[in-house]
Amino acid sequence: MQSDAETKNEIMNVLEKYMGAYAKKNLDSLMDIVSKDEDTIFIGTGYDEWAHGPKEIKKGFQRDFSQADSIKIEFHKLSISAAGEVAWTTTKMTMKVLVDGDELILDGRLSAVFEKRNDKWVIVQLHYSLPVKEQEKGQSYPQ
Numbered sequence: 001m002q003s004d005a006e007t008k009n010e011i012m013n014v015l016e017k018y019m020g021a022y023a024k025k026n027l028d029s030l031m032d033i034v035s036k037d038e039d040t041i042f043i044g045t046g047y048d049e050w051a052h053g054p055k056e057i058k059k060g061f062q063r064d065f066s067q068a069d070s071i072k073i074e075f076h077k078l079s080i081s082a083a084g085e086v087a088w089t090t091t092k093m094t095m096k097v098l099v100d101g102d103e104l105i106l107d108g109r110l111s112a113v114f115e116k117r118n119d120k121w122v123i124v125q126l127h128y129s130l131p132v133k134e135q136e137k138g139q140s141y142p143q
Helices: 005-024 027-032 053-066
Strands: 041-043 050-052 072-083 085-097 102-117 120-129
Touching: 005 027, 005 085, 005 102, 005 120, 027 053, 041 085, 050 053, 050 085
Parallel strands: 041 120
Antiparallel strands: 041 050, 072 085, 085 102, 102 120
């Protein structure tokens, strides 16, 4: 279900805050848009990047920041849908990360679920993944 214009703008504001906070390595700004619930889940690209609750999510952000000189996020083909007080997005997300002087470009996929609480949207679930490079176009499985 497509979101109305107001919800779309509000979710875009949250996503822009997410991008800006990552670029500035601003942990407080990031945690401000994350649900405080223990069942909030953030899943990253690393095998061990499965964080439950704000404490683990915060540690994940801290790890990201400590291992990168700079981080820039861009969204492409963003879709925002909503039903009542819940919204969800899917987008292609590119992370440009500078690590030890080398630039990494991670072209991935992001899905996120948001919930409106006390007139404020927070992220309750986030999943960022990278496609398997060994999987050829048109193939269902990597070979």
